[in-house]
Amino acid sequence: MKPAPFVRHVPATVGGATDMLAEFGPQDGRILAGGQSLVPIMAFRMARPAHLIDINGVAELARVSRIDNTLSIGATVRHAAFHRPVADAEMGRMLSTVVRHIAHYPIRTRGTFCGSIAHADPASEWCLVASTLGAEMVARSKRGQRVIAAEDFFEGIMSTALAEDELLTEVRLPILPSQAHFGFYEFNRRAGDFAIAMALVTYRVTDGVIAEPRVGLGGAEARPRRIPEAEAALKGRPLEAKTFQAAAEAAAQAIDPIEDIQADAEYRRELVRAVTRRALERSVP
Amino acid sequence: MTGKVAITLNINGRDHAISVEPRRTLADAIRENCGQTGTHIGCEHGVCGACTVIVGDDPVRSCLMFAAQADGVPIRTVEGLAKGDTLHPLQRAFMDHHGLQCGFCTPGFLMLATAVLEREPNITDDDLLDVLASNLCRCTGYQNIIKAVRAAAAEMRA
Structure with a gap:
């Protein structure tokens, strides 16, 4: 239950971090941000990185900023930064609602938004937010910078498009349009546990x-994604129970559920039906 | 170098100059290198919260931080709560409301509640329950812990 030995590197700048990653990435080097997923895995000896590049001292990565209609979240911004709204109206409220479902308070003071994205646990709330809103991930390496769309970023269970020498420096979240509504519902057996299934919905109401x-599902498949079938069941329809049931049914039919010790495929499909409907019910203004 | 590094842990206002491997967790360093054994280690993977301490202003799981990451940052542990023979309001409330039985989880709960009440003295009851759900207690059933923290919060506001 003690992590295996490693070498710790402490860059002061993004350039320093990407230089180190270019050198040590191929030698089983990993980025250490909040450490709230990596360190437990190391304690179990399921991960034994030879090098850890600790980016907590890189000041330029600690910022949340708004640029036009995008919220830019730096690599060391903690979950707890979202306890209070960081943006106006529904965007801030959505983030401060979702963050309450991430583990527990003392985990949220250390764990980072971008760390969750790079870790790509299918049950991660932030990965669901990134997929549903259509986030862009900014990856920097010694070779340069590229921007990866959410749909291309998440490749599977704890698997992303990041190369071993790339640092996720920033996630750009599109800000919900004014007058947008959102609803979020997560099912798990105990407060703070990983989601067995969760849904995030956003929309506007025009002419009734x-x-x-947008309907996003997390925890249900190998990666979070939008469900076009459920979105089609909502578009142009009035806000009523019948509409919500149709969308929930479409979501349940559309998914390819993962199976694990918590839930088999059939049960997950039932949960998707329930969480989609409940997220929609919670979204009603 | 996987060899030892020299760091200084500032615990409850006192500097401890120690030498640790990078893999040394903050929890182990506080207990083994600095001799402050009030901080307990339960699960060692971030689930139980027994090792909760305050680093800077934040309550953190000290088993999920490496000691080297806390070099030079003020750390508070349960040993720093009482002022001489005068218990901290939270410590007294835990006694008065029977918020502990075996006591193993108590240092973690005290440091968690201290950090949160200092930051949010007017915390809502919903938020307080969310916070207290962070740590495991297998004796009390939580009700008396909740009562104790509510009472201490009221006293600390007065």
């Missing part, structure tokens, strides 16, 4: 019907 619906 749903416009620009």
Whole structure:
């Protein structure tokens, strides 16, 4: 239950971090941000990185900023930064609602938004937010910088498009349009546990019907994603129970559920039906 | 170098100059290198919260931080709560409301509650329950811990 030996490197700048990653990435080097997923895995000896590049001292990565209609979240911004709204209106409220479902308070003071994205646990709330809103991930390496769309970033269970020499420096979240509504519902057996299934929905209401619906599911498949079938069941429809049931049914039918010790495929499909409907019910203004 | 590094842990206002491997967790360093055994280690993977200490202003799981990451940052542990013979309001409330039985989880709960009440003296009851759900207690059933923290919060506000 003690981590295996490693060499710790402490860069002061992003350039320093990417230089170290270029050198040590191929030698089983890993980035250490909040450490709230990596360190437990190391304690179990399921991970034994030879090098840890500790980016907590890189000041330029600790910022949340708004640029036009995008919220830029730096690599060392903690979950706890979202306890209070960091953006206006529904965007801030959505983030401060979702963050309450991430582990527990003392984990949220250390764990980072971008760390969750790079870790890509299918049950990660931030990965669901990134997928549903269509986030862009900014990856820097000694070779340069590239921007990766959420749909291309998450490749599977704890698997992303990041190369071993790339540092996720920033996630750019599109800000919800004004007058947007959102609903979030997560099912797990104990407070703070990993989601067995969760849904995030956003939309606007125009002329009494749903416009620009987004329905994202997490914890249900190998990676979080939007469910076009459920969105189609919402678009142009009035906000009523019948609409929500149709969308929930479409989501349940559309997914390819993962199976694990918590839930088999059939049960997860039932949960998806329930969490989608409940997220929609919670979204009603 | 996987060899030892020299760091200084500032615990409850006192500097401890120690030499640790990078893999040494803050929890182990506080207990083994600095001799402050009030901080307990339960699960060693971030689930139980027994090792909760305050680093800077934040309550953290000290088993999920490496000691080297806390070099030079003020750390508070349960040993620093009482002022001489005068217990901290939270410590007294835990006694008055029977918020502990075996006591193993108590240092973690005290440091968690201290950090949160200092930051949010007017915390809502919903938020307080969310916070106290962070740590495991297998004796009390939580009700008396909740009562104790509510009472201490009221006293600390007065």
